[in-house]
Amino acid sequence: MDNFTYRDGQLFAEDVALADLADDVGTPFFCYSSATMVRHYRVLADAFHGLDTRIFYAVKANSNLAVIRTLSREGAGADVVSEGEIRRALAAGVAPDAIVFSGVGKTQSEMAMAIEAGVLLFNVESEPELNALSEVAASRNATVDMAIRINPDVDAGTPDKISTGRKGDKFGIAWPEARSVYVDAAKMPGINVAGVACHIGSQILDLTPYKSAFEIAAGAVSALREDGHTITRLDLGGGLGVPYDNEVPPSPADYGKMVRNICGDLGVTIMLEPGRVLVANAGVFVMRVIYVKETPGGTFYVVDGAMNDLVRPTLYDAHHTIIPVTEPLESAPLKAVDVVGPICESGDILAQNRDMPPVVAGDLLAMRTAGAYGAVMSSTYNSRLLVPEVLVKDGNHAIVRARPSYDDLWRDEHMPDWCGD
Numbered sequence: 533m534d535n536f537t538y539r540d541g542q543l544f545a546e547d548v549a550l551a552d553l554a555d556d557v558g559t560p561f562f563c564y565s566s567a568t569m570v571r572h573y574r575v576l577a578d579a580f581h582g583l584d585t586r587i588f589y590a591v592k593a594n595s596n597l598a599v600i601r602t603l604s605r606e607g608a609g610a611d612v613v614s615e616g617e618i619r620r621a622l623a624a625g626v627a628p629d630a631i632v633f634s635g636v637g638k639t640q641s642e643m644a645m646a647i648e649a650g651v652l653l654f655n656v657e658s659e660p661e662l663n664a665l666s667e668v669a670a671s672r673n674a675t676v677d678m679a680i681r682i683n684p685d686v687d688a689g690t691p692d693k694i695s696t697g698r699k700g701d702k703f704g705i706a707w708p709e710a711r712s713v714y715v716d717a718a719k720m721p722g723i724n725v726a727g728v729a730c731h732i733g734s735q736i737l738d739l740t741p742y743k744s745a746f747e748i749a750a751g752a753v754s755a756l757r758e759d760g761h762t763i764t765r766l767d768l769g770g771g772l773g774v775p776y777d778n779e780v781p782p783s784p785a786d787y788g789k790m791v792r793n794i795c796g797d798l799g800v801t802i803m804l805e806p807g808r809v810l811v812a813n814a815g816v817f818v819m820r821v822i823y824v825k826e827t828p829g830g831t832f833y834v835v836d837g838a839m840n841d842l843v844r845p846t847l848y849d850a851h852h853t854i855i856p857v858t859e860p861l862e863s864a865p866l867k868a869v870d871v872v873g874p875i876c877e878s879g880d881i882l883a884q885n886r887d888m889p890p891v892v893a894g895d896l897l898a899m900r901t902a903g904a905y906g907a908v909m910s911s912t913y914n915s916r917l918l919v920p921e922v923l924v925k926d927g928n929h930a931i932v933r934a935r936p937s938y939d940d941l942w943r944d945e946h947m948p949d950w951c952g953d
């Protein structure tokens with residue numbers, strides 16, 4: 533469910549026509565719907581009603597300050613993976629004690645910054661990281677709450693590049709091996725053993741791997757308590773999938789029920805770190821057709837959006853549904869085409885062999901489900917400007933990230949004097 537629908541033949545974001553936005557901000561651009569984000573947040577929160585649960589939005593999915601603020605106003609904390617994300621969360625108004633610091637490669641300076649800021653919890657992913665955290669905390673006379681991200685060795689059945697919970701993945705410490713690491717952690721200065729964390733991957737479309745992982749995590753809580761640790765937190769990570777095409781992801785209600793069954797009686801605060809499920813369907817990427825190119829090999833819709841703006845199709849072979857902003861006639865003949873960007877890379881394909889209605893140069897197209905891992909993964913490759921982000925609420929819109937100027941592109945580049953004037 534989202535708030536991008538046709539009205540009288542024009543695609544709207546809530547009560548704003550995307551064609552009007554295109555006139556206002558130019559193309560390409562990302563457009564997000566506040567109502568969709570808020571709705572997804574509430575549906576997820578409702579699924580855990582009555583259970584001691586806290587939702588920490590995984591900022592890396594879409595770190596625009598206005599997006600973070602929209603969710604934090606609903607009650608979300610922030611799950612962050614870098615100093616930059618901590619600073620963003622704080623800048624967006626998230627309280628320090630509503631921030632969880634995850635990530636496999638936190639540096640000591642990031643740890644120090646996070647301790648100064650007063651974040652709630654560090655999710656630690658290796659013994660060297662644990663040693664570093666102890667050292668940094670102790671040197672500041674601080675004691676930090678810590679959970680170990682355990683690797684339950686389950687296969688989430690997702691593509692390799694977004695799978696994180698298998699033995700061979702770089703994330704977490706294998707369970708039960710982590711049990712002895714907790715023993716060491718409990719003796720370390722600056723460390724307060726507080727919880728267990730796991731996060732098995734992203735775009736998960738089946739509850740089975742979750743169930744296996746959560747059973748292992750719940751078992752870990754019991755085992756660690758037997759070992760004498762005080763475990764008050766169980767972080768179940770994120771990863772709930774969304775429909776990009778015709779996938780049917782688990783419903784938040786079923787997910788909540790499963791968590792309740794496995795973890796409801798543990799007497800821990802359950803922490804969730806959803807990213808994609810909150811924001812993916814809340815965004816579209818709007819682009820304009822530059823040329824319709826007919827070749828003996830096929831038809832190409834050459835558009836002004838590209839892999840540098842939305843890399844998921846190139847990076848993950850991801851499917852994003854593409855629809856015209858002006859609703860096509862029901863009788864419009866569909867034809868298999870490639871939708872491609874202007875970048876000098878054969879991988880710059882937004883959709884391949886896709887049945888599309890006819891378009892002409894100048895038409896607007898919207899790529900759906902672009903709210904997560906879209907703008908945050910963009911680059912300026914080919915010296916293309918970062919794409920503006922627009923947030924809609926009811927009939928209002930705000931440019932929440934402006935398109936930079938060309939001067940901005942090389943503002944921080946400097947000519948060494950040996951290159952001459």
Ligand SMILES: *Cc1c(COP(=O)(O)O)cnc(C)c1O
Nearest residue numbers: 590634734770771805806807808
């Ligand atoms: C990426 C990530 C998330 C969010 O994943 P989604 O698939 O977007 O829900 C949550 N927790 C951690 C530790 C992550 O790395």
